Amino acid sequence: MKNIKYIITRFSVLFLFLMHWGCENSLVEMNENPSAVTSIDDKFLFTSAVKSTIEESPGSYDLRMGSQYSHMYVSPSLGRQADRYEDYNDAVYNSTLTGKFTGPIKYINEIILLNEDEDGNPVNEVKLALVNILGVCNFARLTDLYGSIPYSEGGWGRKNILYPAYDSQEFIYNDMLDKLKNSIDVLKTANAEDAYPDFDPLYENDLTKWVRFANSLRLRLAMRSRFVDPSNSAEVISECLSEPLIETNEQNAQLEHEDGDIEELNNPWYNLYTVKEKWKMGELFVDWLKTTNDPRLPIFVEVNQDGEYYGIKNGLTDLDHGNAFSQSKYCYPAEALYAKDRPSYFLCADEVAFLKAEAALIGLGSGDANEFYQEGIQKAMEKWNVPEDQITAFLTDEAEASLSGSDEEKLEQISTQVWIALIPNFAEIFSNMRRTDYPVITQRGEDMAQGVTEGYFPKRLIYGTDELITNAENVANAIAQQGENKITTALWWDVD
Structure with a gap:
């Protein structure tokens, strides 16, 4: 019943908000x-x-x-351009960017206005702390996909900022880390009655869990930037490790869904798969689970008619893809990946354990990297309801369950397990793959689709025509600073 209340509340406010406030499909809005x-x-x-x-x-x-x-799914048709490493559908580039500003960022900015006085001073610091955490969630996703974005001025049509300037990713990261620290400091001593009793669908107004979430998010961002900004990142990572983090699956930042007939209460992947498009599983992902005897294989992958597991290679030419996709040999996802009641995962205990393993590996955190690594595997498997005896057998018997080799080989193991654990949070998977270069995605041969990257792994999303036309000067400045508006242009934190 609590979820139903949240859904009703959400759509009631959306109706009022959109009817009486309005928005446009651009950052030049409101x-x-x-x-x-x-x-x-x-x-x-x-x-x-x-x-x-x-x-x-x-x-x-x-x-x-x-x-x-991420080399986990293969589309039958509509997403083929992306799998061929081509410039993808302009509408997707537009909607991925502007959707944040016409959705959550708009709500967040309105909450900020309602909790500041006329001079911009805080009226309710607790509420501002919470929405600043949410703001970081949204801006982090955008900057990790595009690089420079409208950050300081983004979404502030209510302040008559119609053509927002673009901030560099370096500036955005430093500011996000500071915002999270400030939010944590406020929430650690806050009165929950000053927050959102009965209207918090994430943690039911438990501010101690919000602190864990914000600190875990800060750790994720600091780790992501550690190669390009090692000194500042090391300081932030050490701070995060000294504060409470998400440690159990009960503390995960996730939203529950229900197995019923009300679509708004269902996992949004369910309708995509059952109504719109049935994708198949990627070869790299399926083969890795098979060769490591990972007990999540039958949870993620549906067996074919012969009781076997096979995935399609990502990046095939159109002819080869057409021939492969029509074969019953290749597997569809298992129901768990699109089930109506599967939660929406944002940041969970498994990822935090892997981040702690990486920090310990590079000497920034106390504790044993291998213990954190195994904890991450266990939490990841528990999240998908792998039976306890299978988890124990994997951790005891499989070579992949223990870190070994050089530090670089250990980092590869950690990053590969993050790759598996984050499914289907593909924005985060794509970011971690670019940050660590694991799992290794080699340059494609001439017999495969090479797109506009000469077969190399893409680096970012490009700015769509909505922004190129309506906010031309600011986008041009961003491109001049960051590099060409191509999917081969690396982001600030993406260094070799």
Whole structure:
């Protein structure tokens, strides 16, 4: 019943918000409307902001691009451009960027306005701390996909900023890390009654869990930037490891779904798979689970008619892809990946354990890297309801369950397990693959689709025509600073 209340609340506020405020499909949005609603209870906005942040629709970027860049899924048709490493559908580039500003960032900014006085001073620091955490969630995803984005001025049409400037990814990262630290400091001593009792669909107003979430998110970001900014990242990583983190699956940042007939309560992947498109599993992912005897194989992959597991190679030419996809040999995803009641995962205990393993490996954290590594595997398997005896057997018997070799080989093991654990959070998988270069995605041969990258793994999403036309000067400045508007241009933190 609690989920139903949140859903009803969300769509009620969306109806009022969109009817009386309005928006455009661009970052140049939200002009003042003399007949608009000028005030709304921010608790409704908060519920919508949380749900639209954690439960983002996977229908554009995640399905079409992220899943195939991750080498986990293969699309039958609609996402073929991405799998061929071509410039993808302009509408996806546009919607992936602008969707954040017409959705969660709009709600977050309105909450900020409602909790500041006329001079911009905080009226309720607890609420501002919570929405700043949500803001970082959304801006981190955008900057990790595009690089430079409208950050300081993004989504502030209500302040009459119609053509927002683009900030560099370096600036954005430093500011996000500071925002999270400030939010943590506020929430550690906050009164929960000053937050959102009965309107928090993520942690039911448990501020201690919000602290764990914010600190874990800060650790993720600091680790992501450690190669390009080792000194500052090392300091932040050490700070994070000294504070509470997400340690159990009960503390995960995830939203639950229900196995019923109300579509809004279902896992959004369910409708995509059962109604719109039935993708198949990628060869790299299936083969890795098979060769390591990973007990998650039957949870993620449906056996073919012969009771076997085979995936399709990502990056095939159209002819080879057509021939392969029609064969019954190649497997579809198992139901767990698109089940109606599968939660939407944003940041979980398994990822945090792997981050702690990496930190210990490079000498930034106390504890044993291998113990954290095995903890991450266990938490990841428990999250998908792998039987305890199978988890124990894997950790005891399989070589892949223990770190071995050089530090670089150990990092490869950790990163590969992160790759598996994060499914289907493909935005994060794509980011971690670019950061660590694991699992290794080699340059494609001439017999495969090479797209616009000469067969090399893509580096980012490009700015779509919506921004190139409506915010031309600021986008041009961003491109001049960051590099060409191509999927081969590496982001600030993506260094060799």
